[in-house]
Amino acid sequence: xxxxxxxxxxxxxxxxxxxxxxxxxxxxxxxxxxxxxxxxxxxxxxxxxxxxxxxxxxxxxxxxxxxxxxxxxxxxxxxxxxxxxxxxxxxxxxxxxxxxxxxxxxxxxxxxxxxxxxxxxxxxxxxxxxxxxxxxxxxxxxxxxxxxxxxxxxxxxxxxxxxxxxxxxxxxxxxxxxxxxxxxxxxxxxxxxxxxxxxxxxxxxxxxxxxxxxxxxxxxxxxxxxxxxxxxxxxxxxxxxxxxxxxxxxxxxxxxxxxxxxxxxxxxxxxxxxxxxxxxxxxxxxxxxxxxxxxxxxxxxxxxxxxxxxxxxxxxxxxxxxxxxxxxxxxxxxxxxxxxxxxxxxxxxxxxxxxxxxxxxxxxxxxxxxxxxxxxxxxxxxxxxxxxxxxxxxxxxxxxxxxxxxxxxxxxxxxxxxxxxxxxxxxxxxxxxxxxxxxxxxxxxxxxxxxxxxxxxxxxxxxxxxxxxxxxxxxxxxxxxxxxxxxxxxxxxxxxxxxxxxxxxxxxxxxxxxxxxxxxxxxxxxxxxxxxxxxxxxxxxxxxxxxxxxxxxxxxxxxxxxxxxxxxxxxxxxxxxxxxxxxxxxxxxxxxxxxxxxxxxxxxxxxxxxxxxxxxxxxxxxxxxxxxxxxxxxxxxxxxxxxxxxxxxxxxxxxxxxxxxxxxxxxxxxxxxxxxxxxxxxxxxxxxxxxxxxxxxxxxxxxxxxxxxxxxxxxxxxxxxxxxxxxxxxxxxxxxx
Amino acid sequence: xxxxxxxxxxxxxxxxxxxxxxxxxxxxxxxxxxxxxxxxxxxxxxxxxxxxxxxxxxxxxxxxxxxxxxxxxxxxxxxxxxxxxxxxxxxxxxxxxxxxxxxxxxxxxxxxxxxxxxxxxxxxxxxxxxxxxxxxxxxxxxxxxxxxxxxxxxx
Ligand code: FES
Ligand code: FES
Numbered sequence: 055x056x057x058x059x060x061x062x063x064x065x066x067x068x069x070x071x072x073x074x075x076x077x078x079x080x081x082x083x084x085x086x087x088x089x090x091x092x093x094x095x096x097x098x099x100x101x102x103x104x105x106x107x108x109x110x111x112x113x114x115x116x117x118x119x120x121x122x123x124x125x126x127x128x129x130x131x132x133x134x135x136x137x138x139x140x141x142x143x144x145x146x147x148x149x150x151x152x153x154x155x156x157x158x159x160x161x162x163x164x165x166x167x168x169x170x171x172x173x174x175x176x177x178x179x180x181x182x183x184x185x186x187x188x189x190x191x192x193x194x195x196x197x198x199x200x201x202x203x204x205x206x207x208x209x210x211x212x213x214x215x216x217x218x219x220x221x222x223x224x225x226x227x228x229x230x231x232x233x234x235x236x237x238x239x240x241x242x243x244x245x246x247x248x249x250x251x252x253x254x255x256x257x258x259x260x261x262x263x264x265x266x267x268x269x270x271x272x273x274x275x276x277x278x279x280x281x282x283x284x285x286x287x288x289x290x291x292x293x294x295x296x297x298x299x300x301x302x303x304x305x306x307x308x309x310x311x312x313x314x315x316x317x318x319x320x321x322x323x324x325x326x327x328x329x330x331x332x333x334x335x336x337x338x339x340x341x342x343x344x345x346x347x348x349x350x351x352x353x354x355x356x357x358x359x360x361x362x363x364x365x366x367x368x369x370x371x372x373x374x375x376x377x378x379x380x381x382x383x384x385x386x387x388x389x390x391x392x393x394x395x396x397x398x399x400x401x402x403x404x405x406x407x408x409x410x411x412x413x414x415x416x417x418x419x420x421x422x423x424x425x426x427x428x429x430x431x432x433x434x435x436x437x438x439x440x441x442x443x444x445x446x447x448x449x450x451x452x453x454x455x456x457x458x459x460x461x462x463x464x465x466x467x468x469x470x471x472x473x474x475x476x477x478x479x480x481x482x483x484x485x486x487x488x489x490x491x492x493x494x495x496x497x498x499x500x501x502x503x504x505x506x507x508x509x510x511x512x513x514x515x516x517x518x519x520x521x522x523x524x525x526x527x528x529x530x531x532x533x534x535x536x537x538x539x540x541x542x543x544x545x546x547x548x549x550x551x552x553x554x555x556x557x558x559x560x561x562x563x564x565x566x567x568x569x570x571x572x573x574x575x576x577x578x579x580x581x582x583x584x585x586x587x588x589x590x591x592x593x594x595x596x597x598x599x600x601x602x603x604x605x606x607x608x609x610x611x612x613x614x615x616x617x618x619x620x621x622x623x624x625x626x627x628x629x630x631x632x633x634x635x636x637x638x639x640x641x642x643x644x645x646x647x648x649x650x651x652x653x654x655x656x657x658x659x660x661x662x663x664x665x666x667x668x669x670x671x672x673x674x675x676x677x678x679x680x681x682x683x684x685x686x687x688x689x690x691x692x693x694x695x696x697x698x699x700x701x702x703x704x705x706x707x708x709x710x711x712x713x714x715x716x717x718x719x720x721x722x723x724x725x726x727x728x729x730x731x732x733x734x735x736x737x738x739x740x741x742x743x744x745x746x747x748x749x750x751x752x753x754x755x756x757x758x759x760x761x762x763x764x765x766x767x768x769x770x771x772x773x774x775x776x777x778x779x780x781x782x783x784x785x786x787x788x789x790x791x
Numbered sequence: 792x793x794x795x796x797x798x799x800x801x802x803x804x805x806x807x808x809x810x811x812x813x814x815x816x817x818x819x820x821x822x823x824x825x826x827x828x829x830x831x832x833x834x835x836x837x838x839x840x841x842x843x844x845x846x847x848x849x850x851x852x853x854x855x856x857x858x859x860x861x862x863x864x865x866x867x868x869x870x871x872x873x874x875x876x877x878x879x880x881x882x883x884x885x886x887x888x889x890x891x892x893x894x895x896x897x898x899x900x901x902x903x904x905x906x907x908x909x910x911x912x913x914x915x916x917x918x919x920x921x922x923x924x925x926x927x928x929x930x931x932x933x934x935x936x937x938x939x940x941x942x943x944x945x946x
Binding site: 400697741 | 792809812813816819820821823824825826827828829830831832833835836838865866867869870871873878881882885887888889890891892893894897916917919920922923924925926927928929930931932933
């Protein structure tokens with residue numbers, strides 16, 4: 055097991071292991087195993103599903119449900135081919151390990167993309183075996199039998215047998231090597247609006263998340279963590295804490311470095327969460343915080359701005375010869391943009407439950423990359439991965455927070471000192487202060503154009519506090535990928551060059567929803583707009599002139615990773631957004647519009663935002679309306695897709711307007727929702743989501759709704775005469791309502 | 792430790808706990824009623840909203856002692872069959888994403904409509920701005936509130 059990982063590699067891996075290969079390997083094993091079962095209660099043709107005698111169908115979903123809707127969309131794929139009512143399906147989290155390495159990895163908006171074929175094949179395989187079993191019973195050929203609504207029907211006699219009545223026989227059938235999948239035009243479930251699978255449980259309070267885990271004998275812990283990364287415990291006086299009713303004991307542990315940077319901690323263990331949280335306040339701790347001295351975001355901003363003007367540390371020539379061109383002079387412009395560290399702040403604060411007993415370990419909680427976590431826990435405990443049992447749960451939001459394992463390692467460090475399972479509960483302050491932040495970033499862009507105003511040279515210097523550096527300090531190459539800014543840059547410009555520089559900074563950081571695309575699309579789509587406005591061209595037409603008529607092209611990132619980008623699909627989402635915001639209609643007084651588009655290359659999806667604002671004062675505005683458009687290929691769950699686009703927009707709007715993490719002397723300043731800004735109900739603008747119909751193979755959506763919101767909003771502000779170049783807008787005195 | 796009698800969802804429970812233990816943790820850790828969620832513990836997110844004598848309160852900032860003699864309703868007590876108009880509206884609009892904030896959202900609206908069957912836009916904003924949804928389902932919540940208001944007025 056690798057203990058440090060390139061995210062892209064992971065995502066490639068997960069979509070691969072979710073592929074057809076799995077079915078070939080796993081299916082026959084399962085089928086035989088259940089075929090010989092004496093009880094004849096169920097039929098389990100693969101690790102993806104099980105049909106019971108009572109006609110219920112259990113679909114096992116390996117991807118983690120974190121709000122993105124996999125527990126709704128993936129079972130739909132099975133139902134479509136199995137020919138059963140979606141209501142007869144019960145969704146269960148696939149037991150960890152049942153589907154092999156990488157199967158549970160959840161990220162990069164890859165779930166539907168990776169499982170579109172496997173889940174449908176699983177349904178079709180089961181259906182084929184059920185039909186074969188029924189045909190034998192009726193002593194007829196399979197061609198006269200069809201499956202519909204949970205039954206196999208004999209089309210000659212009109213007789214029918216429910217799936218439940220066939221489980222015993224079907225389990226004895228040969229597993230077909232190949233199955234026929236439906237044509238798109240025959241889809242009955244895919245593409246039809248569905249309610250969320252666990253809607254009723256949510257509305258009756260029955261749904262259980264990681265924080266709701268309760269195991270026999272469990273104790274609760276709240277941890278006081280060293281406020282600076284790499285700091286140490288000097289002393290602790292726990293005498294007052296131990297007096298608080300319910301407190302069991304106080305534990306200490308040392309911090310660890312890369313990849314997870316678990317802080318040194320003092321933990322209060324108690325019989326309930328409240329006692330633990332309360333007693334933690336009574337600890338008197340002295341930390342060695344010297345490592346944090348001088349670690350300030352105010353300084354980082356200056357360092358990044360200075361570094362931006364020098365040569366990039368890593369050069370990524372895209373095409374032509376922009377690398378050596380010094381962009382200056384009349385037909386050119388240069389601009390810099392920046393954005394701060396931001397937190398995940400999932401509404402369910404981080405928590406995790408662990409037990410270590412007799413050389414074995416059991417874990418409970420939400421994990422987006424459980425294989426990685428298991429590897430790290432095995433290393434921490436010096437045990438075999440196979441001695442670790444993982445119980446995955448639903449999560450109250452993920453946004454990438456649960457791709458990381460710091461919280462799990464921390465729980466394990468406590469569990470190994472206890473005889474009981476322990477649930478570590480993070481309060482909101484912990485959740486924000488000890489998050490794994492989206493890197494602060496800075497960009498310098500330059501462009502040069504010809505007499506007709508066509509851009510001939512384009513340069514983009516991306517600077518971040520590298521994620522790779524914090525996870526693998528000795529890594530040589532830090533520019534994992536530049537999401538939109540390098541080979542996958544969508545505009546037709548003959549000379550393009552991208553460069554990357556890391557600026558070291560001592561705070562933990564990691565992947566936050568939208569990752570590099572959110573980071574790069576804001577400057578990129580702001581800058582192209584700036585050029586258009588400088589040339590007095592319509593920003594929509596200017597973009598379209600660099601997209602329309604351009605043939606699909608291949609972005610080759612390395613020898614085994616390439617993606618195809620279709621500029622016409624990009625133009626499609628852009629034009630739709632423009633139409634729906636009324637781009638071509640004259641705007642009333644003080645009304646301004648902005649637009650932006652992007653291709654979320656790795657999710658095979660195109661999206662745009664158009665924003666209409668009303669200016670109320672020099673830096674005061676009202677967002678009148680937001681339009682979000684997407685083309686992510688064939689749509690599985692249209693309402694779920696819209697919900698993702700609405701949610702992505704809101705998440706991005708928080709970041710555009712007010713989310714920012716400040717660090718002073720290595721310590722995070724923000725400590726809750728009072729000072730870490732997230733969007734609230736009264737700030738929610740009117741929003742419309744429009745989907746471009748497509749039969750292209752399905753892409754992802756969970757992250758696709760974020761990147762273009764900030765540039766579209768800033769482009770609207772620029773149209774009003776005031777170009778913002780750094781986020782969040784609050785930082786530069788903007789206010790909104 | 793002091794004993795407390797709590798009337799929750801029309802059932803009486805006797806709980807031994809410190810007087811100042813927040814109702815939230817009594818529900819979650821002592822009574823194992825986990826439908827009420829923890830999001831901040833300091834009345835800044837609304838995830839823990841329950842009804843105390845039909846008024847929406849933050850259970851993280853409500854001590855067990857102050858619940859004496861009161862009627863407490865949690866999300867579990869609304870209606871198992873989704874008969875409550877707010878649940879129905881939420882179902883109709885298919886509001887949730889991760890679902891974690893939704894108990895707090897639903898209970899806040901239920902409390903608001905108990906007091907005022909025709910809340911103004913300003914009232915709705917004042918009440919609902921206290922309840923965070925990080926998944927960003929606000930537009931759906933807005934639509935669902937309109938439906939719930941209609942249902943309450945024309946049952
Ligand atoms: S947990 Fe009570 S308001 Fe946040
Ligand atoms: S649905 Fe996830 S926080 Fe609201």
